[in-house]
Each structure stands twice: as C-alpha cells, then as structure tokens.
Amino acid sequence: MKAEPIASRLYAQTIVEHERRLPGAGQLLVAVGDQVESRTVVARSEAQGPLRIVDVAEALGIARDRLLRYLRVEVGQEVQAGEVLATGGFMGWRTVTAPVAGCVAGIAAGRVLIEEQAHTIELRANLPGQVIRVLPGQGVVISAVASRIVGAWGSGGEAYGPLVLHSQGPSDTLRWIGIDVACRGRIIVGGRCLDKRVLLRAARLRALGLVVGGLAEHLRAAALELGLIVIVTDGIGAVPMAEPIFELLAQHEGRDGLLIGGRSESVARLPQVAIPLDAVRGPLHVAPERPLVVGDRVRLTRAPYLGAVGQVLAVIEEEGEAWARVSLDGSEPVVVAYRNLERLG
Amino acid sequence: MVEGSKGEAYLLVDVGHVLTHAAYVARVEGVARLVAVAEASTTRTAVEGGLLDGVRRATASLELLAGRQILDRLGEVRRPSDGDGHGVDGVVVTTSLAPLLRVALVGLTEDFSLASAVRAATLPCVSLERAISLGLAERWQAADIEALLQRPPDVLVLVGGADGGPVAPLREMGETLGTAYSLLPPERRPTVVFAGNDRAYKPVAAAFAGVVEVTAVANVRPAPHKENLGGLQAELARLFGGRLCRPAGLQQLAGWAGAVPRHDLDALARTLRFVARRHSLRRGLLGVDAGANSSRALWVRPEGAALTWAAPYGVGAGLGALRALGDPTAVVRWMCRPPSWAEVWDNLSNVEVRPGVVPETDEDWDLQQAAVREALGRTWAGAHAAWAGWPGEGAAAGEAEMIVARGTVFSHARTPAQAALMLLDALEPAGLVRLALDWANLLPGLSGLAALDPEAAVQVFDNDGLLELGTLVAPRGWLREGARALRLRLLVGGEERAQVEVRAGHLCRVPLGTNERGRLELYPARGLDVGLGRRGRGGAVEVRGGALGVIVDARGRPLRLPSGDEVRSAAFEAWQQEIDTP
Numbered sequence: 001m002k003a004e005p006i007a008s009r010l011y012a013q014t015i016v017e018h019e020r021r022l023p024g025a026g027q028l029l030v031a032v033g034d035q036v037e038s039r040t041v042v043a044r045s046e047a048q049g050p051l052r053i054v055d056v057a058e059a060l061g062i063a064r065d066r067l068l069r070y071l072r073v074e075v076g077q078e079v080q081a082g083e084v085l086a087t088g089g090f091m092g093w094r095t096v097t098a099p100v101a102g103c104v105a106g107i108a109a110g111r112v113l114i115e116e117q118a119h120t121i122e123l124r125a126n127l128p129g130q131v132i133r134v135l136p137g138q139g140v141v142i143s144a145v146a147s148r149i150v151g152a153w154g155s156g157g158e159a160y161g162p163l164v165l166h167s168q169g170p171s172d173t174l175r176w177i178g179i180d181v182a183c184r185g186r187i188i189v190g191g192r193c194l195d196k197r198v199l200l201r202a203a204r205l206r207a208l209g210l211v212v213g214g215l216a217e218h219l220r221a222a223a224l225e226l227g228l229i230v231i232v233t234d235g236i237g238a239v240p241m242a243e244p245i246f247e248l249l250a251q252h253e254g255r256d257g258l259l260i261g262g263r264s265e266s267v268a269r270l271p272q273v274a275i276p277l278d279a280v281r282g283p284l285h286v287a288p289e290r291p292l293v294v295g296d297r298v299r300l301t302r303a304p305y306l307g308a309v310g311q312v313l314a315v316i317e318e319e320g321e322a323w324a325r326v327s328l329d330g331s332e333p334v335v336v337a338y339r340n341l342e343r344l345g
Numbered sequence: 346m347v348e349g350s351k352g353e354a355y356l357l358v359d360v361g362h363v364l365t366h367a368a369y370v371a372r373v374e375g376v377a378r379l380v381a382v383a384e385a386s387t388t389r390t391a392v393e394g395g396l397l398d399g400v401r402r403a404t405a406s407l408e409l410l411a412g413r414q415i416l417d418r419l420g421e422v423r424r425p426s427d428g429d430g431h432g433v434d435g436v437v438v439t440t441s442l443a444p445l446l447r448v449a450l451v452g453l454t455e456d457f458s459l460a461s462a463v464r465a466a467t468l469p470c471v472s473l474e475r476a477i478s479l480g481l482a483e484r485w486q487a488a489d490i491e492a493l494l495q496r497p498p499d500v501l502v503l504v505g506g507a508d509g510g511p512v513a514p515l516r517e518m519g520e521t522l523g524t525a526y527s528l529l530p531p532e533r534r535p536t537v538v539f540a541g542n543d544r545a546y547k548p549v550a551a552a553f554a555g556v557v558e559v560t561a562v563a564n565v566r567p568a569p570h571k572e573n574l575g576g577l578q579a580e581l582a583r584l585f586g587g588r589l590c591r592p593a594g595l596q597q598l599a600g601w602a603g604a605v606p607r608h609d610l611d612a613l614a615r616t617l618r619f620v621a622r623r624h625s626l627r628r629g630l631l632g633v634d635a636g637a638n639s640s641r642a643l644w645v646r647p648e649g650a651a652l653t654w655a656a657p658y659g660v661g662a663g664l665g666a667l668r669a670l671g672d673p674t675a676v677v678r679w680m681c682r683p684p685s686w687a688e689v690w691d692n693l694s695n696v697e698v699r700p701g702v703v704p705e706t707d708e709d710w711d712l713q714q715a716a717v718r719e720a721l722g723r724t725w726a727g728a729h730a731a732w733a734g735w736p737g738e739g740a741a742a743g744e745a746e747m748i749v750a751r752g753t754v755f756s757h758a759r760t761p762a763q764a765a766l767m768l769l770d771a772l773e774p775a776g777l778v779r780l781a782l783d784w785a786n787l788l789p790g791l792s793g794l795a796a797l798d799p800e801a802a803v804q805v806f807d808n809d810g811l812l813e814l815g816t817l818v819a820p821r822g823w824l825r826e827g828a829r830a831l832r833l834r835l836l837v838g839g840e841e842r843a844q845v846e847v848r849a850g851h852l853c854r855v856p857l858g859t860n861e862r863g864r865l866e867l868y869p870a871r872g873l874d875v876g877l878g879r880r881g882r883g884g885a886v887e888v889r890g891g892a893l894g895v896i897v898d899a900r901g902r903p904l905r906l907p908s909g910d911e912v913r914s915a916a917f918e919a920w921q922q923e924i925d926t927p
Contacts, residue, residue, distance in 0.1 A: 002406050004386055025530075051494045051525055053487040064517065108524035109517040111487070115528065153698040217668075217687070217694045236698060237691035302702045303692050303709060320383070320410070337703045339386075 003315050003322040005289035008343040009150040009233075009299070010245055016146040016274045018127045018258065021139035023047065026121070028134055036125040038160045038256065042140050043123040049116030052100050057110025059096045060088035064110030073112070077104045085112055126160045127258050128276055146274040147252060149245055151231040152301075153215070154262035154271025155223040159187070159208040163275070165253045167191040170213060170246035173238075174198045183207040187257055187273075189249045191241050193230075196222050203228045209259045211249065211273055213241025214307070229261045231271045234299065239307040242299050243329075244344050249273075291315070292343060298326060302340040309344065310334075352434025352798055353426040356407075356415055357790030358400055358602070359609060360440040363387055363637040363661050363700045364753060365396075366786040367403035369411045370794065370805055371430065377801035379809035381410035382785045386701055389442075389594065396442070396594040397601055422601065436602040437793030439609040441636060443595060445472035446585045449498035449535075452478050453505035453514055458541060461565040462504040465540070465574035467731075469610030469643075469653045470585040474498050485518055494525050500584055501535040502577065503549060506542030507568050515545040519552030527556045536584060540565045540577040578650065582611075604793070610634070612789035614643050614651035617749060619795070619806070622647045624747065631745035633725065633772065635717050635752035637661025637700045640724035644732060644745075654728030658720035660713065660754055661700025664693045667719055678906060679715035679770065681917040682708065703757075710759065714767055717754045721771035748774060749811065751783035761892040762924045765814045766852075775821045775902045776876025777886060780893075784812035813859055815891030820873035822880060823901035824849035830899035831875070832868040835888075837861060845897070850916075852923040853897040857890030864888075865895060894927060 026045025030036060056071070057064045070086040073079055079098040086096045098114055105115040129144030166178050167190040174190035176197035184206050192214035193199070199222050202210055209229030214237055223230040233245050241249075252275045262271035292298065296312045310328040315338070317323075322338035354371040365387045369380045383406035388399035401420050408415050414431040417423050423432035448471050452459030455478040466473050475498070477489045493501065501522070505515050526534045537559045539546050550559040563576030590596045590605060599605050613632060621630045625647070632643040638659045644652040657666035667675055673686040676693065683689060692712055696702060704710045750768055758764040765780055774780075787810055795802035824830055830849040835842040835857065842863060843855045849870075857863050865888045871881040878884075888895060900920070907913040 002383075002385070002402070004402060048529075051491065051528065053490050053494075053521070053525070055485075055487050105528050106524040109520040111490075111521050113521075113525055113528070152695075217691050220694070232698075236694035237688075301699050302695070302705060304706060306695060320406070337705055340702050340705065 002320070003291045003317055003338050005291050006341075006343055007150075007289045008345055010242075010248065010344040011148045012248060012345065013145060013277060014148050016127070016129075016144055016148055016258075016276075017132065018129070018142045018144070018260075018274070019135075019139065020123050020125065020142065021135060022121060022123055025137045026123075028137070028140065030131050030134075030140060032131055032134055034131045035129070036131060036142060037128050038124065038126055038258075040125045041122045042125050042131070042142075043138075045121050045123075046118050047121050049102060049118050051105065052102070052114045052116065054085060054096060054099065054112045054114065055110065056086045056096045056112050060086060060094055062088055062110075067107065067110050071107070071112075073104050075104050075107060078102070079104060079114065126158060127274065144274075144276045146258075146276045147248055148275075149211075149233060149248065149273045151211075151233045151262070151271035151273070152235055153220070153232040154260070155220070155228065155230045156261040157209070157227070157229040157259075158261065159229050159259045161185055161187055161208040161256060163187045163189055163211075163249060163253055163255060163257045165189045165250055167246075170243050171240035174210075174212065176201050179205060179207070181205055187211060187259055189253070191246065192238060193219060194238060199223055199226055199228055199230070209261070211259070213246070214239030229259050231259060231261065231273055234307045235301070237306075242307065242309045242344060244297065244309065292324060292338070292341060297344045298324070298341045299344055300326065300328075300336055300340060301342055302337075305334060305336065305340075312341075351800065354413070354430065354433045355794055355797065355801065356404065356422065356433045356436045357787065357794060358403070358436065358438045359786050359789055360387055360396055360400065360438065360442055360598070360606075361609075361636065361753075362441060365399040365403045367400070367407045368785060368787055368790060369407050369413065369415065369433075370801060371411075371413075372801070376808070377798070377804040379785060379787065379805055380413075381407050382787075383407040383410055387442075396598050400438075400598065400601070422603070424603075435794075435797040436604055437790045437797065438598055438602045438604060438606040439612045439789035439793060440595065440598075440606050441609045441638075442592075443470075443589050443606065443608050444592065446470055446581060446588065447472050447474050447499045448502060448581065449475040449493055449500070450477065450502045450504065451493075451518055452476070452503075452541070453511070454478060457569060458504040458506065458566040461572050461574065462502055462540065462577065464572075465565050465577040466502065466581060467653060468578060468581055468585075469614060469641075469651075469655075470608050471581055479514060485514075485521070490518075490521055490525070493522060494529075497526070497529065497533055497535045499535060499588070500538060500581065502538045502540060504539075504541040504565050504577075506545060507564075507566060512542065512545040512548055515541060516548040516552055519549040523553040523556050526553075536560070538562060538577065538580055538584075540580075574650070607789070607793050609789040610641055610643070610653060610655075612792040613751070614645060614653065615792035615795075616788040616806075617643060617645040618647065618651065619792075620747070620749065620811075621645050623806075626746040628744050628746045630747045630749065631772070631774075632749045632751070633721060633768075635660055635721050635750070635754050636663065637753075638663045640720050642724055642728040644728075652728075652732050654724065654731060656720075656724040656727050658723050660696075660716050660720060660752075662697055663720060664697040664716060667716070667723075668694065668697070676712070676715045676719045678913070679718040679917075681711050681914055681921070683910070683914075684708070713754060714758075714763065717752075717767050718771045721767070725772050744776070745774065745778060747779040747781065748772065749781045749783060749788070751786060751788060753786075755782050756784050756786060760925065761812065761814055763921070765817075765893055765896060766921060766924050769817070769819070769896075769898055770904065773819075773902055773904050774817060775819050776874075777888070778817045778819070779889060780814040780817055780891070780896070781811040782814060783810075785809065813889065813891035815854075815857065815893040815896055816865075816888040817896045817898060818865070818867065818875060819898040819902060820869050820875045821902045822873040823905070824870060824872055826850035828870065830870050830873060831897060833895075833897065834866040835895060836864040836866070847897045847899045849899050849901065851899055852920050853899070854893055854924060854927045855895040855897070856927050857888065857894040859891050861890040862887060863890065863895075893924070896924065
C-alpha cells in the first residue's frame with residue numbers, strides 16, 4: 001500500500017465542527033449564524049413513550065372478541081399504574097390492572113396497548129461556538145476554534161466541563177485515592193488507568209469523564225458498564241500518554257473541554273477531546289489529510305513500539321508497500337510500516 | 346455500457362471495513378486478464394471524505410501499477426476506454442458495508458413453518474433479529490410483541506399453517522401489531538411480508554390495512570412435508586436491493602461507479618457457484634472469508650441456494666467478540682511462542698481499536714495467525730452446527746471437495762504454506778480436499794463482471810482468479826504420535842514422482858505443480874479413513890497440484906493440540922517447518 005494521506009490526531013488550534021442531532025424529528029431553536037454557549041438548548045423533541053401490551057382477554061380467560069364488554073377504559077384515556085383496565089368473572093372478582101401509567105393507545109385482539117408518558121428531549125450545544133449548518137428537524141452543526149485530540153478508543157457518550165489534571169507526567173498511573181469530591185462535574189486527565197477503583201470512584205463521585213493515555217484491557221468493559229465516558233488517547237494496556245498530548249492537556253488544565261466518546265451508532269464519530277479557545281493565537285491548522293513527510297511528529301501504534309513517539313526521518317516506498325524510518329525520542333531510529341504510524345500535529 | 350457486450354477494460358472495486366481493494370482487468374491480445382491490483386485504507390467518515398476517497402486512492406495506485414489512466418482530473422471514471430488503453434468500459438463495486446436487512450419472523454409452529462422461514466431467511470443479506478412462535482402455551486407472549494414494537498425490524502415476515510390451515514392466530518397477531526404499528530411514525534414501520542397459509546392472507550392484510558402494505562409470497566411450508574423457500578428468498582433479496590444504497594456513502598459511490606454496489610457475500614456466493622459448476626464439485630464447495638469485523642462461511646453446490654453463516658469473530662474490530670467469550674486461552678492456544686495471556690489480549694485489543702495496523706515482528710505475525718485460527722474455527726463450528734440441522738444439503742456441509750479462502754490475512758500471509766496451515770487448523774478439513782485462495786480479492790467482483798461481460802469474467806477466473814494451494818489428504822481418525830499413518834505414491838504421466846510414508850502427528854508435502862495432474866495411490870493405516878469408503882481402505886485417485894503440491898496432514902481428526910505449553914510450541918514450530926518444506 002502506498003504512503004496514504006492521514007489526518008493528524010493532535011491539533012493545538014483547529015476548527016472543530018460538532019454535530020448535534022436529536023434521536024427523532026423535533027424542533028430547532030437556533031438558526032445559522034447564531035452564537036451559542038455550551039448550555040444553550042439548540043433543539044427539542046417529544047420522545048414517544050414505550051408501548052406496553054396487556055393481554056386482558058388471556059388474564060380474564062375470555063374470548064378475545066368479547067373483551068369490550070369487560071373493559072373499564074377506552075382508547076385515549078389516561079391511566080395510572082395499578083388502575084383497573086377490565087374486570088370479569090363471577091361478581092367481577094377478577095381484575096386486570098395497568099402495569100404502568102400512560103395512555104390507552106389501542107385495543108386489539110383481546111389486548112390493551114398502553115403508551116407510556118412521552119418525555120421532552122432537550123439537546124444542548126455542548127460546545128460554545130457558531131451554528132454553521134442546520135439539519136432540518138434533526139439538529140445543528142456548531143463550529144468553534146479549539147484544540148483537538150483524537151483518541152484510539154472511547155466508551156461513548158458526550159460531556160462538557162472543566163479539565164482537571166491528576167498525573168504529574170504522561171507515564172503516571174492514576175490512583176484511586178486521588179479521585180475525590182473535587183472531581184465531581186470535571187473531566188479527569190491522567191497518564192494511564194490500570195485500577196478499576198479509579199473508574200468506580202470517578203463514576204460514584206459523578207466525574208464527567210476520564211482522558212487517559214492507556215487503559216487496562218479489562219477496564220473497557222467496566223467503563224461501559226458504569227456508563228462513564230472514557231477516552232483512551234494512545235492504546236490499551238499500560239501505555240503512557242504521548243508526551244505532546246499530555247503537554248497540550250496540561251496547558252489547558254482548568255479550561256472547559258468537550259468529551260466525545262465515539263461509539264455512536266447513528267453518526268460515525270471518533271473519540272475525541274476538544275477544548276474551545278477564546279482567541280486564535282498563531283497558525284490555525286485546518287489540517288487536511290496529507291501523507292507523512294520528513295520531520296512529522298508521529299506515534300507508533302503496534303507492538304513492540306506501541307505508544308512510542310518520534311520524528312519521521314524518511315518515507316520509503318518499495319513494491320507498493322510504504323515504510324518510514326523514525327527517530328524515537330531517546331533511542332535508535334527504527335523502520336516501521338507506514339500503516340502503523342499516526343501523525344501528531 | 347450494455348450488459349453482456351464486450352469491453353476492453355474494467356475496474357473492480359471491493360470496499361471492506363478496513364481496506365478497499367481495486368483490480369484492473371483488461372483484454373490482452375483478445376483475452377481478458379487481471380492486470381493489476383491495489384489497495385487503500387477504507388475511508389468512512391465525512392472528515393475522511395467518505396467512501397469515495399478510499400476508492401479513488403486505491404484506483405490511483407492501480408493507475409501507477411497498470412500504467413493506464415482510469416480517472417480523469419476530477420477523480421471521475423474515464424469511460425469508455427480509448428484506443429490507447431486509458432479509461433474503462435465498466436465498474437463493478439462490491440461491499441460488505443451495506444447494512445443488512447433486519448428481519449423478524451413470526452410463525453405458528455417452531456418445527457414446521459418457522460423452521461422453514463428461518464432457512465429461507467438464512468441469506469447473506471439478512472440479519473435475523475428474532476423468530477417468534479406460538480410456543481408450548483399456544484399464545485403470543487406480550488414480551489415478544491413488545492420487542493417487535495420497541496425496535497421494529499426492517500421486514501416482518503409472517504408465516505404459518507399449511508395451505509387451508511388455521512387462520513385465527515395469524516389474524517390475531519396481525520391485529521395487535523397493526524394497531525401498535527399505527528402508533529409509530531410511518532418511517533419506523535416495517536415492511537410486512539406474508540408467506541403462510543394462503544387462506545390467512547386476506548385477514549392479515551385487513552389487520553394491517555391503512556398501516557402498512559402486506560406483500561404476499563408463496564407459503565414456505567404449503568404441506569407438512571413440502572418446503573417452498575424461493576418466493577420468500579426472492580422477496581427478501583428484492584427488499585435488500587432496494588435498501589442497499591440508502592447510506593449516503595454508498596449512494597455517492599453508486600453515482601461515481603455508474604452501477605449499484607453489490608453485497609459482497611451474495612456476489613461471492615454467485616462466483617463460488619460458478620466455481621462449483623466449472624470444476625464439477627458435486628459434493629460442494631466451502632467458502633470462508635476472514636474479515637476484520639466478522640467471519641463468514643458459505644456452502645455452495647452446483648445447484649440450489651447457497652447456505653451462509655456469519656459470526657461476529659474477526660481479525661480487526663471483530664476481535665472484541667473473541668474477547669467477549671471470556672476465555673483467556675482462546676487465541677493463546679494457537680501461538681507458537683505465547684507471552685502471558687494478559688499481554689496477548691492487550692495486543693489484540695490494540696489491533697481491535699486500530700484494525701488498520703499490520704504485523705511487523707515474528708511475534709505479531711504469530712498473534713495474527715492465531716487470531717485467524719480462533720475466529721475462523723469458531724465461525725465454522727457455528728456454521729456446521731447450524732447447517733447440520735438442514736435436510737439434505739446441510740448434513741453434507743462438512744464434506745467439501747474444495748475450500749476457497751479469502752481475506753487480507755490469507756492474501757497477505759507471508760507464505761502460501763502459512764495460509765494453508767491456518768486453514769487446516771481452523772477448519773480441520775478431512776479426506777481429499779482441494780485448497781485455494783482468492784489471492785487478489787477478486788471473486789465477488791467477478792460475479793458483477795459476469796453481468797457486464799461474461800466472457801471476460803470466465804477468462805479472468807480461469808487465468809487469474811484463484812491461487813490453487815494444492816490437494817489436501819487428511820485422514821479421519823487418530824493414531825498415537827509417530828505410528829505409520831499413511832503411505833502414498835504419486836505418479837505423474839505414468840512415472841513415479843514420489844513415494845512417501847507419513848507418521849501420525851506430522852505434516853508432509855509432495856511436489857505437484859500448479860495445473861499438473863497426478864495419480865495418487867493411498868495406503869492408510871487400519872484406523873484411518875482417507876475418504877475412500879471406510880477406515881483402512883486405500884485406493885488411487887486423480888489429484889491436481891498447486892503452489893504447495895499435495896499436502897498430507899496426518900495429525901488426526903479431530904485435531905488434538907498437545908496440552909503442555911512447551912510441547913505445543915514445539916509441535917507448532919515443527920508443523921510450520923514441515924508444511925514450509927516441500
């Protein structure tokens with residue numbers, strides 16, 4: 001395979017386009033050109049409640065076509081959980097009650113369909129910026145100048161809040177004892193996480209999420225179970241965070257960041273962290289995809305160099321295959337497959 | 346270009362989850378040949394430019410290799426081909442990215458109509474989400490109906506009853522679902538297909554009136570001992586075809602190619618049926634595809650529908666399914682020099698989250714090949730168990746005359762011998778079986794090419810389609826290690842080429858070149874069956890050669906791996922060496 005163009009995984013300053021989409025059709029509350037704050041509600045929809053089916057004829061032991069005679073409710077009527085839907089048997093001693101509160105949505109073939117209460121979904125911007133596109137009836141796209149770090153794995157979900165650094169260096173392992181109430185409502189940044197107690201405490205203390213360089217393999221399932229947003233920037237296992245990434249996050253400690261966990265089924269999104277910037281300082285890397293060139297800072301993504309960071313000394317293309325000679329920080333240059341490299345900056 | 350006409354050059358594109366493959370086919374002195382193949386990373390997100398960017402990159406690489414311009418300056422396909430050999434006359438696109446048709450089946454009896462419906466829905470393009478029957482209690486469970494409402498399938502298939510049989514249960518189900526679906530917005534309502542008792546169609550259609558159209562097809566079980574799957578299968582295939590291009594990326598690709606993309610497994614099944622007919626493989630042909638996200642198996646015979654099976658085990662993102670099994674030894678047991686299992690799973694997890702990476706060290710190659718064995722072995726075990734319950738053809742699924750493997754792990758294996766050993770370990774084929782690789786990822790595309798230019802498709806298949814590894818001789822049964830398992834004599838053109846004695850627990854190769862044919866005399870030990878009738882029976886058979894000649898696998902069937910780590914590592918290394926050495 002040729003030396004293909006690749007996108008960078010780390011931008012000190014770039015333009016982030018963030019799509020916010022409702023799960024179903026709804027109403028948009030902003031227009032193109034509007035400035036929004038992270039907590040601005042940009043769209044709203046009514047989510048249909050789930051349908052519950054109560055087999056009344058079966059419960060009363062009657063023929064399905066005779067149900068109407070025994071019913072105590074009608075289509076469109078609101079019912080409470082435990083309210084009688086139908087009575088039957090001798091002296092009406094057999095009753096069927098509603099298992100949930102809702103509205104009787106239909107009656108068919110001896111069954112009563114109850115639609116649970118609809119609820120309102122409010123979609124917040126989650127990123128301060130400008131609305132640059134609307135997706136009619138579905139959502140909006142917000143644009144902002146930000147620092148951006150693309151991760152290797154994310155546990156899903158999305159959150160916006162201040163970053164708090166919990167490691168001295170990119171190789172430090174997060175300790176559960178360090179996760180305290182001060183983490184509530186914050187995004188914890190650490191070198192790596194190898195202890196389940198860190199995740200448990202972060203979830204219990206309602207931290208918004210975790211950004212780590214490496215995460216022990218068995219903790220991925222734990223993060224998903226706990227519903228905690230975790231972004232892994234470098235790799236699975238005891239992999240340290242790449243130094244340029246750690247430095248960038250450390251620079252932004254205390255600022256608000258947007259955490260996107262990826263894993264969304266509806267939109268193909270990469271796990272990432274975006275930290276909106278107040279003002280543009282220096283060159284803005286819109287960073288189109290491009291092939292690696294000599295001097296590029298790269299991260300190696302396969303054993304035995306997984307997580308190592310270095311600089312491209314040469315790109316070699318032979319017989320349709322591409323390789324790169326990379327000078328690793330603090331050791332001898334190595335030749336690695338082009339596909340095992342990621343651009344940092 | 347008009348289908349069936351004769352063009353000069355074609356572009357075949359196969360878009361996978363990780364890699365996009367492109368092949369350039371052109372007529373050379375009147376004969377269609379594969380000129381060049383290239384690959385690029387699949388680009389899926391909008392930031393990466395959608396699928397088309399990856400396809401253009403693969404095509405651009407192809408242009409360099411073939412020395413022909415296929416794209417114009419704007420990146421559009423140049424067509425038709427000109428006198429200088431630039432441009433193409435047709436483009437074929439196959440992909441595994443098309444979302445499968447999510448189907449739910451509702452039937453009366455699990456053993457009759459529902460079983461037939463399950464068989465009909467076992468299609469490459471279908472993901473069977475749910476099969477609901479009346480069950481022992483002879484009533485529909487509210488939870489089953491609720492499940493059909495919370496996550497409505499794309500297609501709801503109602504079956505049940507022999508023609509003229511009971512109507513009430515189907516009408517009752519139809520009334521409940523019809524009422525419930527009327528509460529959903531129209532775009533969430535499923536398509537309803539009725540393939541049951543002809544008397545029940547009208548009441549069922551009436552139950553859904555005003556909510557969704559009900560399409561009637563032939564009853565899948567018109568009588569207790571009669572099955573008719575064709576109507577339902579054709580309808581499901583039609584519905585899948587209609588939805589194939591709904592994702593924006595595939596729509597864009599279809600516009601660029603000027604042709605509707607084909608589902609790769611369906612296309613592969615068509616090509617393999619051609620292979621089965623061309624080589625008169627009456628017992629059938631097994632196709633296996635080890636992909637990044639999943640592995641698939643196909644059982645194809647010259648006549649009849651292909652049986653297909655997909656499992657979530659793969660060698661990229663599909664490694665997650667292997668991890669989810671919770672068996673730490675699952676992949677480790679296939680490794681020559683395993684580090685700790687924790688290290689193995691860390692490495693596999695990193696491949697899972699970055700499926701585009703490639704192995705570089707010996708340990709990494711070892712790990713990748715171990716993962717393939719595990720993924721494919723489990724897929725084949727699932728397929729074999731599912732197909733064994735099928736009347737007729739399913740029972741014979743383990744008796745393939747030929748195995749065709751595809752996937753980057755096979756086409757990029759360091760040697761053909763390594764690819765063969767992965768197949769032997771994962772599938773444990775027995776008897777006399779021909780082994781081949783889809784080395785250029787060409788087979789799905791050939792079925793599309795056959796629609797455009799049948800002659801070109803046949804010529805490319807005959808000349809360049811398969812890398813024949815050779816004929817495998819693998820006796821069933823088991824002897825103690827080192828005992829004499831098999832003696833064989835190979836005659837080529839009436840002259841003796843080789844005479845070999847193979848010990849139990851070992852592998853051996855006898856040279857017989859590609860396109861060479863020979864007469865193989867086999868004399869197995871008493872306890873072993875080489876597929877010539879019964880245990881211990883020998884005989885003479887005509888065999889074809891290949892890159893590896895005749896491969897003898899006397900390790901026994903079923904394959905028993907040594908239990909101790911060191912002994913097992915030594916055995917793996919010995920087997921690798923034996924199959925590497927002619």
